[in-house]
Amino acid sequence: MEDNPYGELRFDGPCPPSIKSFDTTGVVISLGSFSKIFCPGMRVAWMIAAPEILSKFADMKQNDILCSSTLHQAQIVAYMEMFDLDLHVEKICQVYRKRLSVMMEAIGQFFPKGAVVNPPAGGLFAWVELPEGINARDVFKVAVEEHKVAFVPGGAFFAEPGHENYMRLNFSGVSEDRLKEGIRRLGQVLAQSL
Ligand SMILES: Cc1ncc(COP(=O)(O)O)c(C=O)c1O
Incomplete structure (x- = not known):
């Protein structure tokens, strides 16, 4: 599990490659979050993983809170369509x-x-x-x-x-x-x- 919400916030040299980029067998789960790069408190995040792992997590998330705030998700999509997040x-x-x-x-x-x-x-x-x-x-x-x-x-x-x-x-x-x-x-x- 690569839990990396801060990786893009670099002040000194480039960000090291993600652990996921070395994954040849689909065992690494990589996590990121908009709360650290877009807007503090906007707790919308993402997971990069093999499809069978993702579908299990999707079931767990639905059982837990159904989904992350749809309003916050829509705000992030709108921002990325209108502006340059990078x-x-x-x-x-x-x-x-x-x-x-x-x-x-x-x-x-x-x-x-x-x-x-x-x-x-x-x-x-x-x-x-x-x-x-x-x-x-x-x-x-x-x-x-x-x-x-x-x-x-x-x-x-x-x-x-x-x-x-x-x-x-x-x-x-x-x-x-x-x-x-x-x-x-x-x-x-x-x-x-x-
Ligand atoms: C290492 C780490 N992972 C995950 C999180 C959670 O991020 P989010 O704001 O998406 O809940 C945090 C901080 O809040 C963190 O420090």
Whole structure:
């Protein structure tokens, strides 16, 4: 199962080939979503798979919610008939690339040295590694309650326990000014914790 809603959002070099493109026997199921490349919150997605797999999933989807919002599907079709979706993706990549660079610059300015962040080559998030023993869920509590800034604690992304010293930061959803202010506040919280 190739779950790839962010693959087209690239800031540094071309998107790597999809796993599906290496599939010679029809075993790979590839997933994409318009919610990350067209409009956040518009949860219409697609699946590329062998016909026998697709028909099983179509039955499951009908049993579950019948179908994704027909209004949203029609809006996406109308958009693609009238405009160039690839051009839209290029535009949002420019906006997100700038926001990422604002966030990385603010991190350099406000985060203590013990917090390690490598700029991502694409997507909507940066991954922060804190020193071992620091629990990002504790940092989260202070950040939200006392500084009104949020992130997702990294442990939430793993099936098994651990990885509690990681944070996932979103850089796409807010303006550059708010991003900078959010990172400044998070920097204050981290400076107290590290
Ligand atoms: C890895 C991953 N797959 C799938 C989804 C779901 O996408 P959708 O907005 O189509 O529900 C998300 C995020 O929301 C995601 O992060």
